[in-house]
Amino acid sequence: MIGPDKDIKFPLENYDRLCFLKNVVKNPNIIVGDYTYYDDFENIENFEKNVKYHFNFVDDKLIIGKFCMIASDVKFIMNGANHLTDSLSTYPFAIFGKGWENAMDGKNYPKKGNINIGNDVWIGYNAEII
Numbered sequence: 001m002i003g004p005d006k007d008i009k010f011p012l013e014n015y016d017r018l019c020f021l022k023n024v025v026k027n028p029n030i031i032v033g034d035y036t037y038y039d040d041f042e043n044i045e046n047f048e049k050n051v052k053y054h055f056n057f058v059d060d061k062l063i064i065g066k067f068c069m070i071a072s073d074v075k076f077i078m079n080g081a082n083h084l085t086d087s088l089s090t091y092p093f094a095i096f097g098k099g100w101e102n103a104m105d106g107k108n109y110p111k112k113g114n115i116n117i118g119n120d121v122w123i124g125y126n127a128e129i130i
Contacts, residue, residue, distance in 0.1 A: 006034040019044045021070065029054065033066030033119065041072045053080030057095065060111070065119035074123050077130045079111050 004011040009023045018039040022032035027048055040046050051062055052075055060079045064070075083090040084104060093103035115129060123129065 004035075011037070017041065017044065021047065021064070027051070027054070029056075029060065030062045030064075032064045033068070035066055036064055036068040036070070038070045039072055046072075050074060051076045052078060054078040055080040055095075058111075061114040062117075063114055064117040065121065067120045068117060069122045071123060071125040071127070073126045075126075075128045076115055077128060078115065079113075082111070 004020075006020060007023060009019050010016055011020055012018055018037055020034075021036050021038040022034065024038070024044055025032055025048060030048070030051060038044060038047050047070075050073065054060070054062070054076075055078075058078065058080045062076055062078065083092060087104060093100040112130075117123070117129070
C-alpha cells in the first residue's frame with residue numbers, strides 16, 4: 001500500500017489534533033471524502049459543533065470532497081439559520097408544534113440547498129461557509 005490508510009482516525013503518529021474527517025463524523029447528513037483532514041486546536045470532536053443550524057427536519061447536507069484541508073474553528077452555516085422574510089412574522093412558529101404546526105402554511109422557508117465543497121479545497125482558520 002502506498003500512502004496512509006484512509007480508514008484510520010489519526011494519520012499522524014502521536015498527534016491527535018488532526019484526523020481524517022470521514023472517520024470521525026457521525027451525522028449521516030455530513031458526507032466527507034477520503035483523505036480530507038480536519039485540524040483542531042482543542043479537540044477534533046469540535047467539527048460537528050461547528051456545523052451550525054443543521055437540523056434534521058430541514059434535510060440539508062454538508063458534502064465535502066476528497067483531499068480537502070479544514071482548519072480549526074471553520075464554521076458551516078446551514079439552511080436552518082434561515083427565517084421567513086415575507087410573512088407577518090419571522091418567528092418559526094411551526095417548528096415548535098403543539099398546535100402551531102400550520103401557523104405558517106403556504107410560506108416556504110428560504111433554502112439555499114446543500115453546501116458542497118469540491119475536491120482538494122483548503123479552508124483556512126476561522127472561515128465561515130454560508
